[in-house]
Amino acid sequence: MKHTISVTFEHSFNTLSRIAGLFSGRGFNIDSISLGTAEKEGLARMTLTTRGDERIIEQITKQLNKLINIIKVVDLTFEPFVERELALIKVSASPSVRMEIMQIVSIFRAKIIDISPKSLTIELTGSADKVNASISMLKPFGIIETARTGSVALRREFQGKT
Amino acid sequence: MERAIVNKAENPDEKPNSTETGFPVQPENEKMSGGEILICALLDEGVDTIFGFPGGVLLHIYDVIYHKPELRHILIKHEQGGTHAADGYARATGKAGVVLVTSGPGATNTVTGIATAFMDSIPLIILTGQVPFAMMGNDAFQEADIIGVTRPITKHSYLVRDVNELGRVVQEAFHIATTGKPGPVLIDLPKDMVAQKGYYNRLKKMKIRGYNPVKNGHFHQIVKAADAINKAKKPVFYVGGGVNFGNASAELTELVEKSNIPVTTTLMGLGAVRSDHPLNLGMLGMHGTWAANMAVSECDLLIAVGSRFDDRVTGRLNGFSVKSKKIHIDIDPASISKNVTVDIPIVGDVKNVLPKLTELVERPDISAWLQKLDSWKEAHPLKYAHRDDTIMPQYVIEKISEITNGDAIVVTDVGQHQMWTAQFYKFNRPRSLLSSGGLGTMGYGFPAAVGAAVGRPDRKVFCIAGDGGFQMTSMELATAVKYKIPVKLAIINNSFLGMVRQWQQLFFDKRYSHTYLKDSNPDFVKLAESYGATAFRIQRPREVVPTLQKAMEIKNGPVVMDFIVAKEANVFPMVPAGAALYEMIEDEN
Numbered sequence: 008m009k010h011t012i013s014v015t016f017e018h019s020f021n022t023l024s025r026i027a028g029l030f031s032g033r034g035f036n037i038d039s040i041s042l043g044t045a046e047k048e049g050l051a052r053m054t055l056t057t058r059g060d061e062r063i064i065e066q067i068t069k070q071l072n073k074l075i076n077i078i079k080v081v082d083l084t085f086e087p088f089v090e091r092e093l094a095l096i097k098v099s100a101s102p103s104v105r106m107e108i109m110q111i112v113s114i115f116r117a118k119i120i121d122i123s124p125k126s127l128t129i130e131l132t133g134s135a136d137k138v139n140a141s142i143s144m145l146k147p148f149g150i151i152e153t154a155r156t157g158s159v160a161l162r163r164e165f166q167g168k169t
Numbered sequence: 170m171e172r173a174i175v176n177k178a179e180n181p182d183e184k185p186n187s188t189e190t191g192f193p194v195q196p197e198n199e200k201m202s203g204g205e206i207l208i209c210a211l212l213d214e215g216v217d218t219i220f221g222f223p224g225g226v227l228l229h230i231y232d233v234i235y236h237k238p239e240l241r242h243i244l245i246k247h248e249q250g251g252t253h254a255a256d257g258y259a260r261a262t263g264k265a266g267v268v269l270v271t272s273g274p275g276a277t278n279t280v281t282g283i284a285t286a287f288m289d290s291i292p293l294i295i296l297t298g299q300v301p302f303a304m305m306g307n308d309a310f311q312e313a314d315i316i317g318v319t320r321p322i323t324k325h326s327y328l329v330r331d332v333n334e335l336g337r338v339v340q341e342a343f344h345i346a347t348t349g350k351p352g353p354v355l356i357d358l359p360k361d362m363v364a365q366k367g368y369y370n371r372l373k374k375m376k377i378r379g380y381n382p383v384k385n386g387h388f389h390q391i392v393k394a395a396d397a398i399n400k401a402k403k404p405v406f407y408v409g410g411g412v413n414f415g416n417a418s419a420e421l422t423e424l425v426e427k428s429n430i431p432v433t434t435t436l437m438g439l440g441a442v443r444s445d446h447p448l449n450l451g452m453l454g455m456h457g458t459w460a461a462n463m464a465v466s467e468c469d470l471l472i473a474v475g476s477r478f479d480d481r482v483t484g485r486l487n488g489f490s491v492k493s494k495k496i497h498i499d500i501d502p503a504s505i506s507k508n509v510t511v512d513i514p515i516v517g518d519v520k521n522v523l524p525k526l527t528e529l530v531e532r533p534d535i536s537a538w539l540q541k542l543d544s545w546k547e548a549h550p551l552k553y554a555h556r557d558d559t560i561m562p563q564y565v566i567e568k569i570s571e572i573t574n575g576d577a578i579v580v581t582d583v584g585q586h587q588m589w590t591a592q593f594y595k596f597n598r599p600r601s602l603l604s605s606g607g608l609g610t611m612g613y614g615f616p617a618a619v620g621a622a623v624g625r626p627d628r629k630v631f632c633i634a635g636d637g638g639f640q641m642t643s644m645e646l647a648t649a650v651k652y653k654i655p656v657k658l659a660i661i662n663n664s665f666l667g668m669v670r671q672w673q674q675l676f677f678d679k680r681y682s683h684t685y686l687k688d689s690n691p692d693f694v695k696l697a698e699s700y701g702a703t704a705f706r707i708q709r710p711r712e713v714v715p716t717l718q719k720a721m722e723i724k725n726g727p728v729v730m731d732f733i734v735a736k737e738a739n740v741f742p743m744v745p746a747g748a749a750l751y752e753m754i755e756d757e758n
């Protein structure tokens with residue numbers, strides 16, 4: 008099953024390579040990986056989505072935890088969490104189909120951020136599922152290029168209880 | 170005891186300005202070169218010996234070493250040997266081993282040694298020279314991205330760019346290498362950084378964010394484990410290198426004796442409990458004893474201590490100890506439930522956990538189980554057919570065991586002789602069998618024995634090697650001669666790459682493809698003598714003991730014994746690949 012794991016670490020290229028090496032060396036899957044600075048200087052947060060049975064996921068989190076510069080590893084999968092991905096999608100769009108595309112854009116609450124006589128570039132945020140769905144809706148028009156960030160995720164704090 | 174190893178320049182007169190203490194002591198606020206900081210930091214970590222081999226980017230560091238006789242430097246012949254020597258030193262002493270090598274080829278030559286130490290969780294510090302920082306990444310002369318190359322086989326690594334950081338880095342590296350699950354740590358030292366002047370800064374208190382190995386096991390889990398032990402009818406301890414190299418042999422023996430529960434060890438665990446202890450069943454696994462493998466297969470409680478369920482130990486996984494509840498005590502959370510699902514995990518240092526467990530356990534009534542094990546032991550001892558005309562390899566090892574009273578440090582290479590040593594040497598003390606268990610590195614034995622003998626001049630050190638593996642690092646004989654290191658090398662010379670030949674015999678119809686060595690082996694006696702070592706060739710069983718006696722008397726350097734043994738002897742019992750432990754075969758028939 009799919010897991011979303013959040014990793015906080017002291018930012019250095021060596022750490023980044025160690026994380027990537029762990030996955031390639033031990034044959035773990037990575038579906039997506041995204042990385043940026045975290046709330047404190049020198050810290051980075053990585054969100055990665057991966058698949059595997061319980062034992063593999065347990066190994067992944069334990070092996071990540073073993074790396075010296077990693078400060079925290081959280082498997083968000085079984086906790087309430089918010090997840091977003093940003094995608095830029097460039098679609099062929101002759102004037103005749105532009106209106107149709109713009110309708111799809113508004114359904115997905117996306118934005119058009121660039122336009123040319125032959126194409127539109129769409130900015131979209133949402134869960135990976137939403138991004139996938141919108142891409143498949145746009146496919147018939149001809150997708151020229153896409154750029155996706157991969158998921159970023161945080162634990163949801165207010166859980167309706169307490 | 171006499172210190173046989175000297176590190177002075179051959180002719181002390183050649184040394185300009187050599188004072189007794191070397192460099193004048195630097196006031197704290199005075200700048201030093203990176204090279205000086207490095208050596209001071211090593212000395213402050215309690216390092217007395219390093220193994221090394223110089224090169225262009227190390228000139229500054231070697232100049233400092235030249236002035237610091239208090240740091241003994243052993244010049245090895247090959248960086249692989251140097252790394253194994255540092256590993257042997259570490260296993261024998263319990264301290265981190267240190268190896269210093271130049272950039273590029275010097276650094277890449279350490280890779281096999283690092284991987285060997287990594288697999289067996291041995292604390293090593295690998296100091297690699299590097300091209301000047303500004304040239305890194307330009308494919309400069311003798312540049313290799315050694316941090317990249319060794320990333321998967323080091324516990325951690327550092328590239329030191331700022332000379333003011335070097336002191337702290339060395340301190341952290343030793344801390345990381347020796348605590349938690351120990352392992353190799355590499356420090357890459359660009360040449361310009363080493364030449365620069367800076368401040369030697371040390372941390373007052375060691376604190377590394379993100380690195381907090383668990384020491385004490387969870388008490389609730391320990392109570393659960395004790396409860397399971399007290400209720401067990403057929404319990405057995407399965408002990409690994411974590412006890413041996415975690416200095417917990419006394420604590421384990423106490424627990425074993427209080428609970429009266431039998432114990433089997435892995436290759437790496439041999440010596441953790443005395444071989445002649447009545448509760449010791451011997452080694453388990455691929456070449457383990459019948460009693461040990463059956464005990465593990467039949468038990469209702471398996472208590473794994475500092476072991477990691479390696480495939481050479483478990484045999485076919487779905488046939489491994491299927492009837493048992495499992496307790497696993499280990500410092501490494503990642504090794505728990507990695508291969509085999511465990512019911513009661515305890516993450517912690519075995520040295521801390523075992524005494525707490527001992528307090529809580531009672532003596533479960535398991536007399537029927539003990540009787541059964543005794544009958545297995547009696548009916549299925551380790552055995553071999555002795556011959557009067559030909560030396561049997563097992564016989565040599567039995568005699569080495571007898572003549573040393575099971576008290577020596579025995580370093581093996583990899584192959585049949587390694588398994589025979591595990592079976593027939595009666596280890597009485599912990600940290601006594603040094604062997605590449607995880608990686609299975611041929612060429613490990615002799616240099617590691619050199620390192621062990623350097624670190625423990627108070628103990629007898631034997632190296633037992635095959636005629637194949639010894640040749641992978643035999644040049645370190647020169648090192649042993651130069652520094653008068655009293656290693657006793659027994660070559661179990663069967664004219665074959667024996668372990669591979671055994672598999673070819675048993676599973677490939679005796680098609681001995683590229684395993685015959687006789688037509689290419691050197692004359693080992695002449696080879697040894699050419700290095701200046703004493704050497705004997707032993708061809709008849711009755712010469713074995715007298716030669717060993719002679720060898721025991723040689724104390725001022727290495728001695729090489731070329732034992733010409735039966736060519737096609739096999740290691741038995743054995744669990745064939747893909748079989749379960751209880752499907753083991755006892756002999757050729």
Ligand SMILES: Cc1ncc(C[n+]2csc(CCOP(=O)(O)OP(=O)(O)O)c2C)c(N)n1
Pocket residue numbers: 582583584585586587609610611612634635636637638639661663665666667668669
């Ligand atoms: C560096 C390396 N290469 C190859 C092997 C595979 N291997 C394992 S045991 C063995 C034979 C060892 O022969 P020898 O050193 O003569 O010892 P013996 O088995 O005869 O005691 C080989 C080739 C290995 N373990 N290490």
